[in-house]
């Protein structure tokens with residue numbers, strides 16, 4: 354198989370193209386915008402301005418909170434809440450979407466973090482039958498189900514922000530997640546930010562949301578305006594730094610065992626489906642971003658992906674059963 358000579362992505366990767374020098378379209382895009390994407394001082398300043406703008410807006414609207422943050426109990430959301438409150442002086446409302454996939458580890462982290470962070474928190478769940486139908490349909494059609502969680506998490510964030518006049522929603526997508534399929538600036542932070550759910554879904558799903566919109570299947574809450582900002586598009590913090598910081602500040606506990614996402618019991622299934630359908634693990638594009646940025650070597654990324662193949666090519670029957678039980682109608 355052909356591989357990009359800079360980031361190592363293979364020719365089976367989503368919408369990849371290679372130039373005559375064997376460099377992929379994602380590396381070309383990164384190289385063309387590197388100065389801006391790596392100017393950490395400028396980016397932090399832009400983020401700070403957004404926070405000040407949100408505070409002024411919340412004050413003017415008489416809102417009780419300056420921002421809403423999706424809170425899974427994982428390291429990224431916990432870290433962001435800490436920073437927003439302590440470094441940026443934001444009044445944060447933490448918001449957990451209870452999707453029925455949480456783990457004991459995640460729940461313990463939520464409890465511990467809330468006791469230390471002193472922010473208000475709400476947890477909500479939606480009609481379970483409706484949710485099961487969406488998961489089942491998505492698995493059948495797309496061999497994927499994480500997008501259902503993303504959609505509802507953001508849908509309800511926007512609804513809640515609208516109801517409570519909260520002007521800003523901060524999310525914990527990593528720079529790898531943001532840039533993994535970036536070959537144009539459209540809908541990509543920090544180049545473009547968005548103020549409506551539909552624009553945010555464009556960032557997440559790249560066009561899939563337009564097809565569903567035309568079909569009239571989605572309610573995009575057109576009247577609700579809130580800026581959606583990805584903390585890690587403006588801050589260069591490694592996973593290791595995030596974890597160390599939280600261990601020190603709030604006695605956070607690292608997940609044990611297989612890679613990341615310890616706050617969702619279905620993560621192994623998501624990986625398994627990605628390998629079956631797309632031929633590569635979930636974090637393939639995210640690791641390629643780290644290679645492009647010089648944070649990992651191609652060999653290190655390849656070894657991590659090899660580990661994912663070994664961990665998730667097969668999943669235990671017990672995990673499969675539990676997953677299908679959770680989504681069955």
Ligand SMILES: [Zn+2]
Nearest residue numbers: 357360377380
């Ligand atoms: Zn590349």
